[in-house]
Amino acid sequence: MAEECERRLRMTIDNIAKELRYDIHEVSVREFNSGGANYSSRLYHITLSAPKHEDLKLFAKVAATVEEVRKMFPIELFDTEIYMYTNVLKRYRELENENGIEKQYKLTTSKFYGFSKEYLYETLVMEDMVAKGFKTYDRFKSIDWQHASQAVFELAKFHSLSIAVRDKNPEEFDNLTRNFRVLFDGDQFRNFFNTAYKTSIPAVKEEHRQRLADFIEKQDLDFYNRPIRYPVLTHGDYRPSNLMYKVYEDGKLDIVPLDYQGCQVSSPLRDLMYFIFSGSDGAFRARYYRQLLDFYYTELSKALRRLHVDPEKIYSREDFEYELELIQPYGLIMGVMLLPVITVNEESAPDMTSSNFNDFAITPNEICAQRLNEVVEDFIELGTGNPITDLLYFIFNGSDAEFRQRHYHQLLEYYYIEISDALRRYGLQPNNIYSKADFEHDLKEVLPYGLLIITTTLPIVTIDAENILKVEDDLGYLNAKTSPLFAERLNDIVSDYIKMGIL
Numbered sequence: 001m002a003e004e005c006e007r008r009l010r011m012t013i014d015n016i017a018k019e020l021r022y023d024i025h026e027v028s029v030r031e032f033n034s035g036g037a038n039y040s041s042r043l044y045h046i047t048l049s050a051p052k053h054e055d056l057k058l059f060a061k062v063a064a065t066v067e068e069v070r071k072m073f074p075i076e077l078f079d080t081e082i083y084m085y086t087n088v089l090k091r092y093r094e095l096e097n098e099n100g101i102e103k104q105y106k107l108t109t110s111k112f113y114g115f116s117k118e119y120l121y122e123t124l125v126m127e128d129m130v131a132k133g134f135k136t137y138d139r140f141k142s143i144d145w146q147h148a149s150q151a152v153f154e155l156a157k158f159h160s161l162s163i164a165v166r167d168k169n170p171e172e173f174d175n176l177t178r179n180f181r182v183l184f185d186g187d188q189f190r191n192f193f194n195t196a197y198k199t200s201i202p203a204v205k206e207e208h209r210q211r212l213a214d215f216i217e218k219q220d221l222d223f224y225n226r227p228i229r230y231p232v233l234t235h236g237d238y239r240p241s242n243l244m245y246k247v248y249e250d251g252k253l254d255i256v257p258l259d260y261q262g263c264q265v266s267s268p269l270r271d272l273m274y275f276i277f278s279g280s281d282g283a284f285r286a287r288y289y290r291q292l293l294d295f296y297y298t299e300l301s302k303a304l305r306r307l308h309v310d311p312e313k314i315y316s317r318e319d320f321e322y323e324l325e326l327i328q329p330y331g332l333i334m335g336v337m338l339l340p341v342i343t344v345n346e347e348s349a350p351d352m353t354s355s356n357f358n359d360f361a362i363t364p365n366e367i368c369a370q371r372l373n374e375v376v377e378d379f380i381e382l383g384t385g386n387p388i389t390d391l392l393y394f395i396f397n398g399s400d401a402e403f404r405q406r407h408y409h410q411l412l413e414y415y416y417i418e419i420s421d422a423l424r425r426y427g428l429q430p431n432n433i434y435s436k437a438d439f440e441h442d443l444k445e446v447l448p449y450g451l452l453i454i455t456t457t458l459p460i461v462t463i464d465a466e467n468i469l470k471v472e473d474d475l476g477y478l479n480a481k482t483s484p485l486f487a488e489r490l491n492d493i494v495s496d497y498i499k500m501g502i503l
Helices: 002-019 067-072 079-098 145-168 170-177 186-203 206-217 221-225 268-279 282-306 317-327 329-342 366-382 388-398 401-425 436-446 448-461 484-499
Strands: 026-032 041-049 056-063 112-116 123-127 232-234 243-247 253-257 264-266
Touching (some): 002 041, 002 056, 002 112, 079 112, 079 123, 079 145, 079 170, 145 282, 186 206, 186 329, 186 366, 206 329, 206 366, 221 264, 388 401
Antiparallel strands (some): 041 056, 056 123, 232 264
């Protein structure tokens, strides 16, 4: 297999040499191992030498998947990536030039030299970024702010170009993205996920397993493949292993995104959640999660304005926050699916030349277990999967006893009717995703939250203007002088909880 791959690769390089008019040339090919970061392709460093020409340093990847595997995973390998380089990225560059985009604000890409679509030996050839001093990020390490912010800067530019094409010419956008399809959807996506879930769940702390299982059971995985407010061409596999970086002497860092095989039209938040939860640990997210989200939207807005697109009209901050609420759980789903693959030890990486499906199972290692549990715990803190927390927060912060006596149950019913209607508008069935029984169960479980939260928020909500504090530290509000309204509201809520049997 290896010898045949190299023979076919040399044929592709010879064709590239002819296009470059390297009539007399030599080709040096060296296969290398990615150390478990890539196991679906054979990877090569290539030197193309010719008289009166500087040596051309190239990189190639050749499909390593055997025919038996393709029957299980019916993918046209590299077709999407070839189309991205030969059509989409080319159009993006034209759009940047048309709008006078300065070099530092243009999308950073690797130069594409050629390809072969020969079945079982599909090949891509591009410039060798390693020869230019670029490296692949250590997949066993969490991203830091410098890498994360630069990666998100590139992602914002990538998404902005898609938005700009559609804004300026919707028909062109439709034509440009017509052939993109979801890599895995429907039963296939669910089967992949279930396999990964069964592998990952033993690594999850026992006290969280049932909670995770309940969350997963309610998920419509296909939902995350669909656009929401604004359709955007997304990368689909935006993780640190697919982003090469170079640090210059002055400390400046450049990042070049690669691997455009998973591109599809969906929500831009999909790429962002994928990147954050595949590439970071709990410590990074505790410090930078919200900051990185804000940074992305700020850079997206700047990139759109450079392309003469008004973000407030096309993709406002409200749109972004709305999609974030809906797509955020995708980070947990991808954590379950991807972390065993991302953190796999080199010797345990799946053999994609094998036709035995069992060879693709990955047992989570220590790093995977740690990262996965941090993701689960982050989503527990975020409250993902239980909308009742927002509902109770609103009701008990903003109403008095008279309102609740008249409208409490009416408002709960109204909420469930509206969320059901909203789900149907997205083509989802409430009974399958979030049934009335689920709603009632969550309400019963989370109801004490309403009493808990008012002890910390009501003093602030009801404070008199003359007593508003200049907060000197995070706990400054605890010293606030409460108002008579606070005492009245608090006692009303305590009475309500006694009537409901909570106290």
